Amino acid sequence: MGAEPLIRLRDVAKVYRxxxxxxxxxxxxxxxxxxxxxxxxxxxxxxxKTTVLKILAGLHQADAGEVRIGNAxxxxxxxxxxxxxxxxxxxxxxxxxLDNVMLPADILGLPRRAARAxxxxxxxxxxxxxxxxxxxxxxxxxxxxxxxxxxxxxHDPKLILMDEPFxxxxxxxxxxxxxxxxxxxxxxxxTIVFVTHSIQEAVFLGSxxxxxxxxxxxxxxxxxIDLPVERGLDIKTTEAFGGYVRRIYxxxxxx
Amino acid sequence: MPDxxxxxxxxxxxxxxxxxxxxxxxxxxxxxxxxxxxxxxVVHVGLVLAWQFGVRASGLPAxxxxxxxxxxxxLAKQNYAWADNTWVTAAEIVGGYLLAVVxxxxxxxxxxxxxxxTVAVFPVLVTLNMVPKVALGPLVITxxxxxxxxxxxxxxxxxxxxxxxxxxxxxxxxxxxxxxxVRSLRGSRWAVFRTIQLPGSLPFILSGMKVGAVLAVAGxxxxxxxxxxxxxxxxxxxxxxxxxxxxxxxxxxxxxxxxMALYLAVLLLELALVPRDARR
Ligand SMILES: Nc1ncnc2c1ncn2[C@@H]1O[C@H](COP(=O)(O)OP(=O)(O)O)[C@@H](O)[C@H]1O
Ligand SMILES: [Mg+2]
Numbered sequence: 166m167g168a169e170p171l172i173r174l175r176d177v178a179k180v181y182r183x184x185x186x187x188x189x190x191x192x193x194x195x196x197x198x199x200x201x202x203x204x205x206x207x208x209x210x211x212x213x214k215t216t217v218l219k220i221l222a223g224l225h226q227a228d229a230g231e232v233r234i235g236n237a238x239x240x241x242x243x244x245x246x247x248x249x250x251x252x253x254x255x256x257x258x259x260x261x262x263l264d265n266v267m268l269p270a271d272i273l274g275l276p277r278r279a280a281r282a283x284x285x286x287x288x289x290x291x292x293x294x295x296x297x298x299x300x301x302x303x304x305x306x307x308x309x310x311x312x313x314x315x316x317x318x319x320h321d322p323k324l325i326l327m328d329e330p331f332x333x334x335x336x337x338x339x340x341x342x343x344x345x346x347x348x349x350x351x352x353x354x355x356t357i358v359f360v361t362h363s364i365q366e367a368v369f370l371g372s373x374x375x376x377x378x379x380x381x382x383x384x385x386x387x388x389x390i391d392l393p394v395e396r397g398l399d400i401k402t403t404e405a406f407g408g409y410v411r412r413i414y415x416x417x418x419x420x
Numbered sequence: 421m422p423d424x425x426x427x428x429x430x431x432x433x434x435x436x437x438x439x440x441x442x443x444x445x446x447x448x449x450x451x452x453x454x455x456x457x458x459x460x461x462v463v464h465v466g467l468v469l470a471w472q473f474g475v476r477a478s479g480l481p482a483x484x485x486x487x488x489x490x491x492x493x494x495l496a497k498q499n500y501a502w503a504d505n506t507w508v509t510a511a512e513i514v515g516g517y518l519l520a521v522v523x524x525x526x527x528x529x530x531x532x533x534x535x536x537x538t539v540a541v542f543p544v545l546v547t548l549n550m551v552p553k554v555a556l557g558p559l560v561i562t563x564x565x566x567x568x569x570x571x572x573x574x575x576x577x578x579x580x581x582x583x584x585x586x587x588x589x590x591x592x593x594x595x596x597x598x599x600x601x602v603r604s605l606r607g608s609r610w611a612v613f614r615t616i617q618l619p620g621s622l623p624f625i626l627s628g629m630k631v632g633a634v635l636a637v638a639g640x641x642x643x644x645x646x647x648x649x650x651x652x653x654x655x656x657x658x659x660x661x662x663x664x665x666x667x668x669x670x671x672x673x674x675x676x677x678x679x680m681a682l683y684l685a686v687l688l689l690e691l692a693l694v695p696r697d698a699r700r
Pocket of ligand 2: 211215
């Protein structure tokens with residue numbers, strides 16, 4: 166890697182206070198994310214993955230540890246440099262697909278003409294060419310999620326955060342979206358941090374992988390996934406792929 | 421704005437076959453709608469005809485049950501001032517109703533913005549909602565004397581609660597994740613309101629407005645029944661004492677038409693403002 170990472174987390178902790186109770190959601194997360202990489206966060210439910218993403222998005226302050234986003238080579242403007250994708254597409258029902266993709270431009274007050282042109286290009290990038298004037302209910306779940314990805318890219322943020330982005334899709338659509346996501350990542354050149362419950366998905370999509378263990382989240386391990394850049398679904402049957410999957414199973418105590 | 425990423429080979433989006441199917445479906449839907457309207461028309465015309473010939477055949481006096489033609493001819497009676505009275509009642513309905521729409525929506529906005537206001541005032545409103553508004557009529561007239569404005573007020577009190585309550589529900593129904601998305605862009609509370617809350621609650625506002633539209637006519641009628649010197653319901657009381665039953669029917673018919681016109685206006689507004697999937 167050599168170069169300075171875009172994200173640097175050191176012993177980050179987060180405690181929620183709700184109704185007098187304290188819930189330690191994250192206890193010591195240490196993670197480097199290289200610029201232009203796609204990092205998978207894997208771990209059991211409730212281990213604090215969403216919390217880590219929210220800290221990266223600037224929605225929560227860490228209670229302890231060091232959080233640094235941006236480096237000398239590329240600054241990081243909070244608000245402008247984060248795009249988010251959730252498990253649900255969360256498209257606005259009353260807006261067309263194109264206008265949904267435009268949402269960040271409305272909020273950030275970007276010039277509309279340029280943003281519109283970019284939204285059209287992004288819809289093409291995610292494979293929704295021709296759907297600009299449709300309404301969300303006319304699209305399948307997978308197509309809606311593509312639109313949500315285009316929306317996250319609209320303001321050209323440096324960092325894309327995805328929280329179980331394909332968790333609500335059926336198995337086949339999910340496989341297709343995995344393939345698409347590799348392509349979108351490479352074509353857009355973004356730094357992506359995504360959360361997944363699927364170990365297969367983590368290994369297939371990730372250029373590196375961070376494994377967290379439950380209650381409260383601790384970093385079990387972080388490693389590069391050294392598979393070919395060009396990945397087809399058939400890669401899942403290879404020995405190297407199986408090796409990474411087994412490694413994660415081991416870290417999660419499932420072996 | 422930086423360069424957009426170049427287009428790559430996307431998988432074929434839904435193409436021609438899909439569009440043809442959709443067109444076929446739309447045509448089928450239009451055909452079915454046409455049939456439904458035709459059926460409605462036939463049933464209504466049939467009922468009126470049956471009414472007309474039934475009354476004539478039975479020889480019932482018009483004081484008990486007038487035939488449709490007996491009702492229509494009352495329109496010719498100049499001293500009933502149909503146009504003026506209809507106009508007055510329409511003004512009461514529309515005035516009170518618009519007041520309720522503005523008042524209901526503004527109150528809902530205030531409640532959604534201020535936690536304190538919600539805690540302090542909302543319970544009172546819920547209690548007030550339990551009061552049968554119609555029973556307040558004599559009181560309102562005692563306070564404000566009778567007239568157009570008083571009847572608007574009674575209409576307002578009847579319509580405002582459903583509009584307020586549904587609007588409030590709409591404003592509160594925001595996905596937490598969507599809120600996070602806007603906040604991750606450093607969007608202000610105003611941005612959330614403008615882009616998500618307000619348009620999102622529009623279907624709710626309109627559904628409250630539909631409920632209100634049905635109640636609005638009742639408000640004006642009650643007001644005129646209790647005390648008034650103009651309006652269709654006032655006219656009904658007058659012609660009742662002279663046993664002009666056909667004219668009473670005519671007044672009811674005109675009141676019904678006023679209610680339908682208001683409801684239709686709201687429906688058209690909904691059609692124009694709310695995309696199909698978001699309607700309630
Ligand atoms: N706003 C909150 N208030 C209190 N506790 C929370 C809150 N958000 C999350 N938690 C708790 O923190 C822990 C981690 O949550 P989360 O980050 O959502 O986990 P994950 O995304 O890995 O499932 C869970 O035990 C959860 O109940
Ligand atoms: Mg989560």
